[in-house]
Amino acid sequence: MGRVIGMDIHRTFAEVVVWEDGRLRPTGRVDMTRSGLEGFGRTLAKTDEVVVEATGNAMAVVRVLGPYVARVIVANPLPTDEQLDPQLHDATLAEGMSLLERDHITGKAVTPFLLAHFPETTEGQSLAVNVRIILRNAALAARIAVAATTGRAAIGFALPG
Numbered sequence: 681m682g683r684v685i686g687m688d689i690h691r692t693f694a695e696v697v698v699w700e701d702g703r704l705r706p707t708g709r710v711d712m713t714r715s716g717l718e719g720f721g722r723t724l725a726k727t728d729e730v731v732v733e734a735t736g737n738a739m740a741v742v743r744v745l746g747p748y749v750a751r752v753i754v755a756n757p758l759p760t761d762e763q764l765d766p767q768l769h770d771a772t773l774a775e776g777m778s779l780l781e782r783d784h785i786t787g788k789a790v791t792p793f794l795l796a797h798f799p800e801t802t803e804g805q806s807l808a809v810n811v812r813i814i815l816r817n818a819a820l821a822a823r824i825a826v827a828a829t830t831g832r833a834a835i836g837f838a839l840p841g
Contacts, residue, residue, distance in 0.1 A: 682725055682727030682728045682729060682750060683698050683699065683700040683725065683727075683728045683729070684698070684699040684700075684728070684729050684730075684731060685697075685698055685699075685724065685728055685729065685730045685731070685749075686698075686699065686730075686731050686732075687710070687730060687731070687732045687741065688733070689712065689732055689733065689735045689737050689738065689741065690712070691712065691736075691737070692711070692712050693709045693710065693711055693712055694709065694710045694712055694732075694741075695708075695709055696708060696709070696710055696720075712737055712740075712741075714740075714744060717740075717741060717744040717745060718744060720745070721744060721745045721747070721748035721749070722748065724745070724748045724749050725749070726748070726749065726750060727749075727750050728748075728749040728750060729749060729750055729751050729752075729753060730745050730749050730751075730752045730753065731752075731753045731755055732752065732753070732754055732755065733754075733755050733756075733757070734754050734755065734756045734820050738754050739824065739827045739828070742754065754820070754824065756813075756816055756817055756820045758809065758812060758813060758816065762809070762812055763809060764802065764805055764806055764809045765805075768802055768805065769806075772797070772798055772801045772802055772806070773794075775797075775801065776793070776794050776797040776798070776801070779793075779797065780793060780794075
């Protein structure tokens with residue numbers, strides 16, 4: 681796998697980090713202009729993957745950087761206050777992993793087991809979170825499709841000059 685480039689996009693700049701050889705390193709800022717992104721794109725490899733969070737400038741970044749890299753991934757995390765409590769998640773996962781080992785569950789049976797274990801153990805909280813993720817992703821997919829088919833430069837607003 682090539683490098684993974686993470687971009688924390690702001691209105692006029694993006695903070696960039698690179699994951700390579702098991703290490704994360706900050707590489708600085710990129711101007712959020714077409715020329716700034718194109719210049720940055722020329723420094724990337726065709727095997728690189730770029731990850732951006734779904735923000736107003738995300739589609740513009742996808743369009744400008746797409747030709748330079750293997751793919752541009754638009755991440756769409758839930759807001760922190762809507763996520764499953766991390767301690768509940770970790771405890772549920774640890775219990776599930778112990779049960780897998782105890783009951784000698786392996787291979788293709790692991791995923792269905794954990795998918796049943798999480799909602800049962802979290803009393804439906806994990807299922808509610810997953811439903812919110814699906815709804816947010818569907819809404820984002822619709823916005824991206826509209827932006828892609830209408831030729832709009834961005835989901836929220838266009839890149840300056």
